Amino acid sequence: MDVLKQQVEPYDFHFDFLFPGNPFLRFPWESSDEGQATKLRSGLEELPNEVRKNHQKTGSPGFERGFLCKAVQRGATLNAEAPSHGSQSSLPGSVPKLKKKAPGHFWSTPPLRYDFKEQKEIQVGDWTGVEQSGRLRKPGRSRECDFHRLPGFMCEETAQVILEHCKKQTSRFSVEPDSVDKTPTFEYYPFQAGEWVDDAMRSLLEETIESRFLPYVRQRYGCRFCAVSDILVRRYLPGERRTHAVHFDGHAFVTAVLGLSRPDSYQGGLYIQPDAAVASRMYFRLEPGDLLVHSFDLQHGVHVWKGARYSLVFWIKDSLQAVRDRTTPWYDSLAAEGDPDALYNLAQNYEHGLFGRHLDLHKARELYERSAAAGHHFAQNNLGLLYRRLHEGGAGGDELQRSVYWLKAASEAGFAMAQKNLALAYANGQGVRRDDAQAVVWMRRAAEQLEVEAAYMMGEMYRRGRGVPADSSEAANWYQRSAEAGFPKAQYTLGMLYLEGTGQQADLRQAEMWLKFAARQGHAEAKNNVATMYAQRGEVEEASKIWEELAQSGEPNAQCNLGMAFLRGAGRDPDPKEASRWLSLAAAQGHQMAAQALASLAA
Numbered sequence: 001m002d003v004l005k006q007q008v009e010p011y012d013f014h015f016d017f018l019f020p021g022n023p024f025l026r027f028p029w030e031s032s033d034e035g036q037a038t039k040l041r042s043g044l045e046e047l048p049n050e051v052r053k054n055h056q057k058t059g060s061p062g063f064e065r066g067f068l069c070k071a072v073q074r075g076a077t078l079n080a081e082a083p084s085h086g087s088q089s090s091l092p093g094s095v096p097k098l099k100k101k102a103p104g105h106f107w108s109t110p111p112l113r114y115d116f117k118e119q120k121e122i123q124v125g126d127w128t129g130v131e132q133s134g135r136l137r138k139p140g141r142s143r144e145c146d147f148h149r150l151p152g153f154m155c156e157e158t159a160q161v162i163l164e165h166c167k168k169q170t171s172r173f174s175v176e177p178d179s180v181d182k183t184p185t186f187e188y189y190p191f192q193a194g195e196w197v198d199d200a201m202r203s204l205l206e207e208t209i210e211s212r213f214l215p216y217v218r219q220r221y222g223c224r225f226c227a228v229s230d231i232l233v234r235r236y237l238p239g240e241r242r243t244h245a246v247h248f249d250g251h252a253f254v255t256a257v258l259g260l261s262r263p264d265s266y267q268g269g270l271y272i273q274p275d276a277a278v279a280s281r282m283y284f285r286l287e288p289g290d291l292l293v294h295s296f297d298l299q300h301g302v303h304v305w306k307g308a309r310y311s312l313v314f315w316i317k318d319s320l321q322a323v324r325d326r327t328t329p330w331y332d333s334l335a336a337e338g339d340p341d342a343l344y345n346l347a348q349n350y351e352h353g354l355f356g357r358h359l360d361l362h363k364a365r366e367l368y369e370r371s372a373a374a375g376h377h378f379a380q381n382n383l384g385l386l387y388r389r390l391h392e393g394g395a396g397g398d399e400l401q402r403s404v405y406w407l408k409a410a411s412e413a414g415f416a417m418a419q420k421n422l423a424l425a426y427a428n429g430q431g432v433r434r435d436d437a438q439a440v441v442w443m444r445r446a447a448e449q450l451e452v453e454a455a456y457m458m459g460e461m462y463r464r465g466r467g468v469p470a471d472s473s474e475a476a477n478w479y480q481r482s483a484e485a486g487f488p489k490a491q492y493t494l495g496m497l498y499l500e501g502t503g504q505q506a507d508l509r510q511a512e513m514w515l516k517f518a519a520r521q522g523h524a525e526a527k528n529n530v531a532t533m534y535a536q537r538g539e540v541e542e543a544s545k546i547w548e549e550l551a552q553s554g555e556p557n558a559q560c561n562l563g564m565a566f567l568r569g570a571g572r573d574p575d576p577k578e579a580s581r582w583l584s585l586a587a588a589q590g591h592q593m594a595a596q597a598l599a600s601l602a603a
């Protein structure tokens, strides 16, 4: 649903493999309301002693070393190929120490609260209350961008009932990858494309929407025919997505966010970011039942670094027709006036052929150019990437230079997403000479601004000694930041790091916690390794369930492991036929251990 947020540069500077980690890392997770993490931690049983001993002896868990084979194999190949200043074997073997920082303070400046300066009494339908207003003056804009908070717009008890209902809808929260960051969205839609999907939510909300909510939005935004297009619930729980990178809601003329969780049950929340850089970020306080309303041109995002938060988001279009047709007609007249936000959002529609616009890269470029020239950092970033796309499509001019020009413009303005993209351009030598040191400079700037993938990449750079001297302690720090913000690859890597130790004692509880977080977010290798941990302590049935799911989807390690389980008859009677079926499938994908097992089966 959120195609129209900022774009991420596709990259080939990408590593994903096992490496020696350290078991003595400390995590600042505190667990007042962090239900899930607490449950996970306390629910983890001690691993059997012999497994632990075996692990200490061999440096890897007992049972079947081969069960964790993929990551090891991959690591070996990538290491051989990787250009680096150091190598994995030259990584310091000493215990890396994490710099201790309070959660949430990993990232540049401490968070600021937004304080509304204006307020007035209003009446809408049967509701009398206070409307608080804030405004932003934006460059190149004739209008101000305004936003409003309506304390107690819905009574607290009803917000509480909605929250309890949402908490129970666990299976409805989507783990489909977000179109921008490719990690699970954790959103669920009680109302989608103008239709109710969840009757319980309908009975809780419909009356308020008709009598209070729509009248307010129509009056406030001078838009008589406004209609709700979607209502979604978002959750931010430990171990899952903790951030929504800064963005515009390009598909909605107006957005409203209803607070559900008590602000003292989490830290962080919804913020506005007036400038390109994170330092300008200010967080809203939303009590349950408070409504925050803003238009398409408000740069905002979410970061929750502690506790659990649920929110209810309403997306509103300017007419029922636009809801039905899934279009964004309000941009045309504003773009004609030269409004940079409208130009940017419209350009995205043309770039991706969305919301009723046909795909037209040249039109997209022209609109981005106008917005970028007015200093719109999102447009500059996207234009940089579009020029790359045009180059790759065979344009044959100076597209690559233009690409870097615009990525630099947005990066220098402080925009983290562009900084990451520029770093990747340096790392991959796209449009600039490959320069690992510059790649690190820009990646670090992005990572320090809570760009979760950039933080993960910093971990990779330090671990591999690429552009910086190899430093496993720094690497661990960056992985942790990214993992805590919910980035599955970082969670997986951190889990593996705990699993292996650096010739030290590993921490299997931490390993399992992080691997489970990654696994729940759909990370296949994490799932495989979680299954292995189950198998190691004799929970073969549980392990086989996971392997089977992965094996069905074609994952060769899981096919091998499942084959081995059938072969050994772990937890059941051996079944050579099934064993050979799964081993063959894995072997056909080049899995060596499976091929060997198959050969011994045939002998």
Ligand SMILES: O=C(O)CCC(=O)C(=O)O
Pocket: 234, 244, 249, 257, 269, 270, 300, 301, 302, 311, 313
């Ligand atoms: O969860 C929130 O408070 C808002 C999320 C958001 O910005 C969005 O869904 O577009």
Ligand SMILES: [Fe+2]
Pocket: 247, 248, 249, 255, 300
């Ligand atoms: Fe949003």
